[in-house]
Amino acid sequence: MKAHSELRLLPWSGPDGKPCYLSTDDDSSHLSRLADTTEAAQLDAGQELLEHAMEVIADAESGPAELRLLAVDLTEALRDTLRVAVSRGHRLPAPDSAAREEEDASPRVPTTAFG
Template sequence: MTPHNELRLLPWSGPDGKPCFLSTADSNSHLSRLADNTEAIQLDLAAELLDHASEVLGDKEAAPEELRALTEDLAESLRDTLRVAESRGHRLPLPGLDTHGNDARGPTLPAATFG
């Protein structure tokens, strides 16, 4: 697989809140595995939070404070999930390229061929 971005966006931020990136060709390195595990935990927590949100929203007597806390947790979880999606999307191969970076789409026909 040929990624279209050599830097991997990590699932955590630096001390100043800026994104952290990893540059490695080894997807099995210690830091790569740590990032993979962190992403898996974040996605599992998001699924659990979604179940909890369904319960709270189904409770017609939920207190405003509980709804506010839920909203804050959902926003944080959505931020994490979007970061995981962005990181994984950047590591996908470019469309139409084989594993060596060659055009794998084959020959193309002009649109006029199809009327």
């Protein structure tokens, strides 16, 4: 297996609220699998919360306390989702130089073409 060039941002924080990182070249290690499972659960929870939020917002009788709780829950879900996105983004393979050169040689459309 290829060694990771960066540490993996884990989907949880340490006891002091600081980010936790994993250094391993084994994507199937116990901690890597736990992180994968936790990320999936966080994204699923975010999706469910989004569906709930749409119902609450559509209900004209939702009160300030319910909306405040929803804002708190959505903020936590957004934090978790952004952490997953950052972690996964850092683990994407860097494009090789040949692909970048090919990309640079591709035709460009001037921005004026978009109005």
